Amino acid sequence: xxxxxxxxxxxxxxxxxxxxxxxxxxxxxxxxxxxxxxxxxxxxxxxxxxxxxxxxxxxxxxxxxxxxxxxxxxxxxxxxxxxxxxxxxxxxxxxxxxxxxxxxxxxxxxxxxxxxxxx
Amino acid sequence: xxxxxxxxxxxxxxxxxxxxxxxxxxxxxxxxxxxxxxxxxxxxxxxxxxxxxxxxxxxxxxxxxxxxxxxxxxxxxxxxxxxxxxxxxxxxxxxxxxxxxxxxxxxxxxxxxxxxxxxxxxxxxxxxxxxxxxxxxxxxxxxxxxxxxxxxxxxxxxxxxxxxxxxxxxxxxxxxxxxxxxxxxxxxxxxxxxxxxxxxxxxxxxxxxxxxxxxxxxxxxxxxxxxxxxxxxxxxxxxxxxxxxxxxxxxxxxxxxxxxxxxxxxxxxxxxxxxxxxxxxxxxxxxxxxxxxxxxxxxxxxxxxxxxxxxxxxxxxxxxxxxxxxxxxxxxxxxxxxxxxxxxxxxxxxxxxxxxxxxxxxxxxxxxxxxxxxxxxxxxxxxxxxxxxxxxxxxxxxxxxxxxxxxxxxxxxxxxxxxxxxxxxxxxxxxxxxxxxxxxxxxxxxxxxxxxxxxxxxxxxxxxxxxxxxxxxxxxxxxxxxxxxxxxxxxxxx
Numbered sequence: 158x159x160x161x162x163x164x165x166x167x168x169x170x171x172x173x174x175x176x177x178x179x180x181x182x183x184x185x186x187x188x189x190x191x192x193x194x195x196x197x198x199x200x201x202x203x204x205x206x207x208x209x210x211x212x213x214x215x216x217x218x219x220x221x222x223x224x225x226x227x228x229x230x231x232x233x234x235x236x237x238x239x240x241x242x243x244x245x246x247x248x249x250x251x252x253x254x255x256x257x258x259x260x261x262x263x264x265x266x267x268x269x270x271x272x273x274x275x276x
Numbered sequence: 277x278x279x280x281x282x283x284x285x286x287x288x289x290x291x292x293x294x295x296x297x298x299x300x301x302x303x304x305x306x307x308x309x310x311x312x313x314x315x316x317x318x319x320x321x322x323x324x325x326x327x328x329x330x331x332x333x334x335x336x337x338x339x340x341x342x343x344x345x346x347x348x349x350x351x352x353x354x355x356x357x358x359x360x361x362x363x364x365x366x367x368x369x370x371x372x373x374x375x376x377x378x379x380x381x382x383x384x385x386x387x388x389x390x391x392x393x394x395x396x397x398x399x400x401x402x403x404x405x406x407x408x409x410x411x412x413x414x415x416x417x418x419x420x421x422x423x424x425x426x427x428x429x430x431x432x433x434x435x436x437x438x439x440x441x442x443x444x445x446x447x448x449x450x451x452x453x454x455x456x457x458x459x460x461x462x463x464x465x466x467x468x469x470x471x472x473x474x475x476x477x478x479x480x481x482x483x484x485x486x487x488x489x490x491x492x493x494x495x496x497x498x499x500x501x502x503x504x505x506x507x508x509x510x511x512x513x514x515x516x517x518x519x520x521x522x523x524x525x526x527x528x529x530x531x532x533x534x535x536x537x538x539x540x541x542x543x544x545x546x547x548x549x550x551x552x553x554x555x556x557x558x559x560x561x562x563x564x565x566x567x568x569x570x571x572x573x574x575x576x577x578x579x580x581x582x583x584x585x586x587x588x589x590x591x592x593x594x595x596x597x598x599x600x601x602x603x604x605x606x607x608x609x610x611x612x613x614x615x616x617x618x619x620x621x622x623x624x625x626x627x628x629x630x631x632x633x634x635x636x637x638x639x640x641x642x643x644x645x646x647x648x649x650x651x652x653x654x655x656x657x658x659x660x661x662x663x664x665x666x667x668x669x670x671x672x673x674x675x676x677x678x679x680x681x682x683x684x685x686x687x688x689x690x691x692x693x694x695x696x697x698x699x700x701x702x703x704x705x706x707x708x709x710x711x712x713x714x715x716x717x718x719x720x721x722x723x724x725x726x727x728x729x730x731x732x733x734x735x736x737x738x739x740x741x742x743x744x745x746x747x748x749x750x751x752x753x754x755x756x757x758x759x760x761x762x763x764x765x766x767x768x769x770x
Contacts, residue, residue: 182434189441196449203456230455233404237448240411244444247418248437255434258427264438269431270509 158206162198169195182255182262186248193241197234204230278324279333279346281317282356282395285310286363290388297385300376307384311367314391315360322353330754330764332401340765341462345401349761350751351601352398355528358605359398361733362520362612363391365726369616370513372722378511381423387517390416394521398528401765403451403537404461406529410447410493414440417522420514421506432509439502443492450485453478454537464765466537467758474539483538483545490533494526496586497555500579504563507578508571508628512619515571519578520612524604527585531600535755540592549590554684557583561691570618570628570703573695574611577654580688581607587685588669591676594756599668601755602748606661606737610650613730617647620723621703624715630699635708639715644704649731651700653738655693661737664745 169191176188204227212225256262259269289310293303325331325348332347334340348356367387374383393413400406421433455461457478458469473479492499503523507515530549540546560580567573585607588600618628620643625633637644653660656667666689673682708714719727737744754760 185438189438189445192442192445193448196445196452199449200452200455203452227459229461230452233452233455236404236408240408243415244411244441247415248441251418251422251430251433251437254422255430258430264434267431267434270428270435271431271505 158208159202162202162206166195166198166202169198180264182252182264182267183249185264186245186252189248190241190245193237193245197237197241200230200234200237204228277333278321279331279348279399282314282321282360282399283346283392285314285317286388286392286395289313290385290392293388294382294385297380297382300379303379303384304371304374307370307387308364308367310388311360311363311391314395315357315364318353318357318360318395321348322350322357325350325353326750330761332764340401341460341465344405345462345464345765346399347401347464347761347765348399349754349758349764350747351528351531351755354605354747354751355398355524356395358608359391359394359521362517362608363387365612365616365730366513366517366520369516369619369723369726370511372720373511373513373619378424381425382419383423383511383514386416386419386423387513390420390517390521392416394525397525401463402461403454403463403466403533407444407447407451410444410525413522413525414444417514417518420517421510423514424511426509429509432506436502436506439492439499443489443499446485446492447489450482450489453482453485457482462765463532463536464758464762467762470537474542479538480542480544483534483542484548486533487530487545487548490526490529491552491586492526494523494530494582494586495556495579496526496552496582497559497579500556500560503579504567504572504575507575508569512571512615512622516612516615516619519574519615520608523578523582524608527582527589527600527604530586531589531597531755534589535597536758536761540590546590546592549586550681553583553586553590554681555583556580556586557684557688561688561695564695565691565698567695568630568702570621570630570633570699571615573699574614574618577692577695578611580692581611581654583688584666584669584685587681588672591669591672591678591681593672593676594752595675596669596672597756598745598748598752599665599672601751602668602745603665605744605748606653606665606734609730609733609737610653610662613650613727613734614647614654616723616727616730617643617650620719620727621647623723624717624719625703625708626714626716630702632709633703634706635712635715637704638707638712640719643719643727646727646731647700647704649734651696653734655696656689657693659738659741661734661741661744663738664741668745 173188173191176184207226210225212228214221330349335344396409495503564576585600588596653662656662
């Protein structure tokens, strides 16, 4: 199970990098989203994966049964998803605003803040 | 309880300032009052820490290492105090600079949200919580970048957001891996659990991911391009706040993580930090020498100065660490001041492009003198604070007989002087190309007061350096021997 998730994370990183290198702002942001999901998968895999073994503690006992997944990384991912979602919304709005202000979504042509030197 | 105030005050004031944003006067002065309250809370915290040693508190009553810990040693308490000083300075400055529209769009609330994130990052004792505070800081800085609504700041923000989000993802993956290896997120607990496991591959990978993330936050070579692309685009108040605090949170996180959690004895980690620091110094100052825009020169300088601080950490001797910590404090004050002066000067000469400015010395001699103080301090001229900061680092590298590094540090100091003299010659010394009447207006009181106070502070630190070095020494001792820190966190178990 871990190996499938690892490969999936790798595929997501590759796809994200490909999109981010295209030079288009919207694709760049979509690439970032793929990367953030890859990061979430890394944390998911780090917390062990088990099938059909809920991380619950039996009544009266202090530790859960053997061989269950750690629930904390999943809580961390939940936090990260929420934060990532907020950032994604902001980035999309910013991309729209930048496109509106500069008339282009190509990052190479966005040179208002850093104009090319003459000569 | 004392640990909570530096976070609660700015968070609450951010919410209140947003609610009352229609009452322009109330919000502007409320923002100053909240900054003063933050400074007071910081001083109270520092006084307590100096008296009783590191203090820790468990949020929600969960004992460490299960709950979220807030903890302060001398370094983090002092960082909170200095955050308060900068906050007071920039909010007073903002009274004169921030117009009604920008205030209405939430500038003041965002400033305090940023301060909450910064203080949270200094005070947390839990590495995932550190990530959350970084995010608070990041999203507030995104807002501050675009809130003045110009085309230029939209462009700067695209680069800032795009590159900082990658660092954030690296941080998150690093934390995930670290948890997978150790099963804990509490930094004091991590310190114990990683003993003897520093060379394991998973630990090294997480160390490298965190190094990349904090390095990008601190604008280290080679991941610094977001900084000169964006720091000259927002309002001066926001730029001064960013330059003083954001990169320094990165440096603080590097110091904290690479002394408490990871060992610097591992050659891979130490070499990355060392050569990263040296290249950061050199590339930053060369970039500054090539620029002709006032705030962009200052932006590139931040990068080269960050190099000195990380160098102090990477050399890993007590003397070098002392230098890094002293440098951290000195640089926050000096850099914020330089940005504030750039803004005041722009108001009078009409531009930050050095080629089309001039005549400031003849027209406003006081401002010229006030510029010289932080500028010379940054370049390391005695007896100002920057001299002692550079002296400590250079002396530490001489002690290690690292000649190449010593040479680089000294040469970078000279080049800093060169680019500062460029600002001096172009903006202050030479006559204004449009004649002496082109310099208009006076420095408003609200701008003069923070500039003057920060300059005075620079001189005081320079002249009574012994006292401040002693304070930094106490902070260094706690950093290098974190027993008291760990005890404060884990000892509160009962």
